[in-house]
Amino acid sequence: MEATETKAGAEREVLLVKEARGGNRSAFSELYAQYARMVHGILLARVPHTEVEDLVQEVFFRAWQQLGKLRDPATFCAWLAAIARNRANDYYRRRRDTEEISETMAIANGTASAAEARAALAAIQALPDTYRETLTLRLVEGLTGPEIAAATGLTHESVRVNLHRGMKLLRERLSGSANVVKEGT
Amino acid sequence: MEEQRQDYLWDGTGEPDPETARLEQALSQFRSKRPLRPLPERKRAGWRLTIAVLAPVAAVAAMLLMVIYQPDAVRRLLQPRGDWQVVAIAGSPRVEGAAESRALGPGQVLTTDGSSQAEIRVGRMGRVQVMPNSRVRLTETRDGRHRISLEQGGITVRMWAPPFDFVVDTASASAYDIGCAYTMHVDKRGAGSLSVTSGWVEVELDYAQVMVPAGATTELLPSYAPMTPYFDDAEPALKDALRRLEFGAGDPVSRAAALQDLLVAARHRHDAYTLILLMRKLDRQERALVLDRAAELLPLPPGVTRQGILDNDQLMSSLWAQRLGLGEAKRWWVNWRDMF
Numbered sequence: 393m394e395a396t397e398t399k400a401g402a403e404r405e406v407l408l409v410k411e412a413r414g415g416n417r418s419a420f421s422e423l424y425a426q427y428a429r430m431v432h433g434i435l436l437a438r439v440p441h442t443e444v445e446d447l448v449q450e451v452f453f454r455a456w457q458q459l460g461k462l463r464d465p466a467t468f469c470a471w472l473a474a475i476a477r478n479r480a481n482d483y484y485r486r487r488r489d490t491e492e493i494s495e496t497m498a499i500a501n502g503t504a505s506a507a508e509a510r511a512a513l514a515a516i517q518a519l520p521d522t523y524r525e526t527l528t529l530r531l532v533e534g535l536t537g538p539e540i541a542a543a544t545g546l547t548h549e550s551v552r553v554n555l556h557r558g559m560k561l562l563r564e565r566l567s568g569s570a571n572v573v574k575e576g577t
Numbered sequence: 578m579e580e581q582r583q584d585y586l587w588d589g590t591g592e593p594d595p596e597t598a599r600l601e602q603a604l605s606q607f608r609s610k611r612p613l614r615p616l617p618e619r620k621r622a623g624w625r626l627t628i629a630v631l632a633p634v635a636a637v638a639a640m641l642l643m644v645i646y647q648p649d650a651v652r653r654l655l656q657p658r659g660d661w662q663v664v665a666i667a668g669s670p671r672v673e674g675a676a677e678s679r680a681l682g683p684g685q686v687l688t689t690d691g692s693s694q695a696e697i698r699v700g701r702m703g704r705v706q707v708m709p710n711s712r713v714r715l716t717e718t719r720d721g722r723h724r725i726s727l728e729q730g731g732i733t734v735r736m737w738a739p740p741f742d743f744v745v746d747t748a749s750a751s752a753y754d755i756g757c758a759y760t761m762h763v764d765k766r767g768a769g770s771l772s773v774t775s776g777w778v779e780v781e782l783d784y785a786q787v788m789v790p791a792g793a794t795t796e797l798l799p800s801y802a803p804m805t806p807y808f809d810d811a812e813p814a815l816k817d818a819l820r821r822l823e824f825g826a827g828d829p830v831s832r833a834a835a836l837q838d839l840l841v842a843a844r845h846r847h848d849a850y851t852l853i854l855l856m857r858k859l860d861r862q863e864r865a866l867v868l869d870r871a872a873e874l875l876p877l878p879p880g881v882t883r884q885g886i887l888d889n890d891q892l893m894s895s896l897w898a899q900r901l902g903l904g905e906a907k908r909w910w911v912n913w914r915d916m917f
Binding site for chain 1: 601603
């Protein structure tokens with residue numbers, strides 16, 4: 393039953409991509425609704441959160457313009473994820489220095505809970521590549537493990553391992569930073 | 578308990594431990610919230626539609642003219658496809674090291690030394706002049722996809738072909754022909770420039786692309802997005818500031834100085850094209866500065882708002898740039914003689 397639903401979902405997605413490729417904006421909007429969280433998560437794992445919303449729009453505009461180049465509609469998800477990663481990598485390469493400053497200022501200026509959230513996000517962003525994207529998609533965007541596997545192309549087992557080890561590492565780092573804060577206050 | 582936490586992490590079933598729940602609650606504020614903004618028009622789709630409608634008409638008209646006035650041309654037009662013809666313009670250009678070879682096949686390399694030049698005839702599509710001390714590889718040729726790789730040196734391209742059918746790859750970026758003529762130089766690393774003399778060229782590296790109109794130049798550097806194009810009569814200070822801004826170290830102080838110099842040096846009305854394209858690469862605060870200067874050079878048209886530009890609305894940016902009257906890609910069907 394689950395396999396049937398998955399197959400039907402994949403077929404519908406291919407149909408949407410073909411429609412969008414032909415210029416159907418409603419179809420593309422459906423694809424946006426389906427993948428905005430994934431793109432947002434991929435970007436948020438890599439770039440300052442204040443820039444992510446703009447970059448999400450850029451990624452989808454880019455996908456809209458370039459959809460004609462996508463040979464196999466069934467690979468839309470991986471193709472879109474690649475555009476998002478490329479966009480994030482380029483942004484980070486160019487803006488690293490200034491954004492580090494703005495992030496620090498943002499934490500300092502926010503409320504206590506906002507600061508905690510930003511500290512948690514910063515800790516995720518500082519994790520190794522293997523874990524930060526998976527954890528962002530799970531903890532921020534609310535995707536389940538199977539959804540993350542579908543979005544990233546990783547196996548279920550790899551995602552499960554990344555979630556488990558990533559969480560462990562995140563806890564350790566947050567615990568460490570909390571101690572630093574306590575010692576400093 | 579540990580098993581329950583793992584299940585929750587995996588598929589959301591079971592109860593999360595308090596720490597995970599707290600993290601999720603705190604981080605939820607970063608979730609995606611914004612709906613998709615109105616999509617811009619697709620330039621490529623428009624082109625393809627135009628081509629689909631006009632190409633058969635243009636082809637029939639051209640064939641009639643050629644049958645009457647150019648019977649030899651018709652014969653050449655109908656030659657079977659295959660290797661590309663190479664003509665020596667000066668000296669002894671070599672294909673795969675052989676000076677006598679006059680055909681360039683897939684995978685083969687054409688080289689010129691300091692005293693030789695060659696012309697590659699790309700079937701019915703156009704011609705590529707290869708300058709001295711250059712190295713060009715034919716990487717692919719089949720219906721709708723013709724690619725060469727400029728590994729070193731310079732070429733002048735004149736194309737009569739549907740947009741995006743002919744591509745020049747370099748180590749730093751790829752140039753997509755949109756019915757145009759242009760000159761390109763790169764060194765072994767891929768550093769160099771591309772100057773357009775007719776029509777438009779799209780220069781692209783991964784996601785990053787710039788549209789270069791006639792009379793403008795983009796500069797290339799390995800691992801960097803193609804530089805925002807500038808018009809060839811732009812102030813030298815503008816070109817220098819662009820280089821520092823886009824290829825420089827990127828520290829905030831030198832970046833701010835480069836941006837300031839750029840804004841002072843932008844004096845011509847069409848420098849606004851450079852500024853409008855540049856805004857896509859800047860953060861919001863920088864965009865605001867550039868927007869003010871660009872709007873002095875080229876006022877915002879009706880329907881284009883300051884807020885929209887600050888929000889990086891690509892459709893509005895496009896409408897604004899269109900005020901310069903740079904035109905669409907060249908009317909390639911007018912230049913059917915380029916086929917010969």
